[in-house]
Amino acid sequence: AQSVTQPDIHITVSEGASLELRCNYSYGATPYLFWYVQSPGQGLQLLLKYFSGDTLVQGIKGFEAEFKRSQSSFNLRKPSVHWSDAAEYFCAVSPTSGTYKYIFGTGTRLKVLA
Amino acid sequence: GAGVSQSPSNKVTEKGKDVELRCDPISGHTALYWYRQRLGQGLEFLIYFQGNSAPDKSGLPSDRFSAERTGESVSTLTIQRTQQEDSAVYLCASSRTGGGSNQPQHFGDGTRLSIL
Numbered sequence: 001a002q003s004v005t006q007p008d009i010h011i012t013v014s015e016g017a018s019l020e021l022r023c024n025y026s027y028g029a030t031p032y033l034f035w036y037v038q039s040p041g042q043g044l045q046l047l048l049k050y051f052s053g054d055t056l057v058q059g060i061k062g063f064e065a066e067f068k069r070s071q072s073s074f075n076l077r078k079p080s081v082h083w084s085d086a087a088e089y090f091c092a093v094s095p096t097s098g099t100y101k102y103i104f105g106t107g108t109r110l111k112v113l114a
Numbered sequence: 115g116a117g118v119s120q121s122p123s124n125k126v127t128e129k130g131k132d133v134e135l136r137c138d139p140i141s142g143h144t145a146l147y148w149y150r151q152r153l154g155q156g157l158e159f160l161i162y163f164q165g166n167s168a169p170d171k172s173g174l175p176s177d178r179f180s181a182e183r184t185g186e187s188v189s190t191l192t193i194q195r196t197q198q199e200d201s202a203v204y205l206c207a208s209s210r211t212g213g214g215s216n217q218p219q220h221f222g223d224g225t226r227l228s229i230l
Contacts (some may be wrong), residue, residue: 043221
């Protein structure tokens with residue numbers, strides 16, 4: 001079955017520290033891959049996306065993600081976290097043809113310590 | 115408009131009442147999606163519109179839930195005879211096209227529905 005796994009429900013980091021959020025997917029073929037961020041009381045904002053080509057993609061707010069086909073992973077990274085990065089982060093996949101549904105992970109809630 | 119707009123932002127109603135949630139997608143976006151997000155959980159797909167048609171309603175949890183879209187624009191999600199388990203944030207998203215294209219979905223801020 002198609003699925004997206006975000007193994008870390010909560011992560012706490014100190015401001016200025018580096019961050020890596022994990023995402024693994026189970027899919028028949030390489031899908032389109034996305035990371036979204038959701039601040040409290042708000043909708044989801046697209047951070048970055050991978051469709052093809054360079055496996056390291058840059059996004060907004062200083063985030064980047066690396067697609068690793070062999071590991072079926074699409075981990076999100078940031079070299080230095082800011083307090084304003086505290087939010088919930090969702091990984092999502094979408095097929096490259098046929099249907100249109102996103103499959104979302106259950107999210108990782110990030111807490112940033114001052 | 116500049117972004118996806120949803121109204122109301124918050125709705126509190128009594129069990130058994132009907133509610134209507136509205137979504138205004140980004141102008142020109144042909145695909146529109148509804149999701150439900152229960153507290154502390156991920157997003158649950160409800161329904162997808164391509165234009166005014168809904169090729170996939172498989173995520174609607176029961177026949178109390180229905181949705182329509184008119185003018186390839188505004189969409190309304192209706193929940194009849196609300197139950198407490200309907201309490202959630204209902205998110206709407208739109209994209210330029212659907213059908214597995216590489217157009218990302220853009221989300222509204224959601225409607226927080228609370229059933230007393």
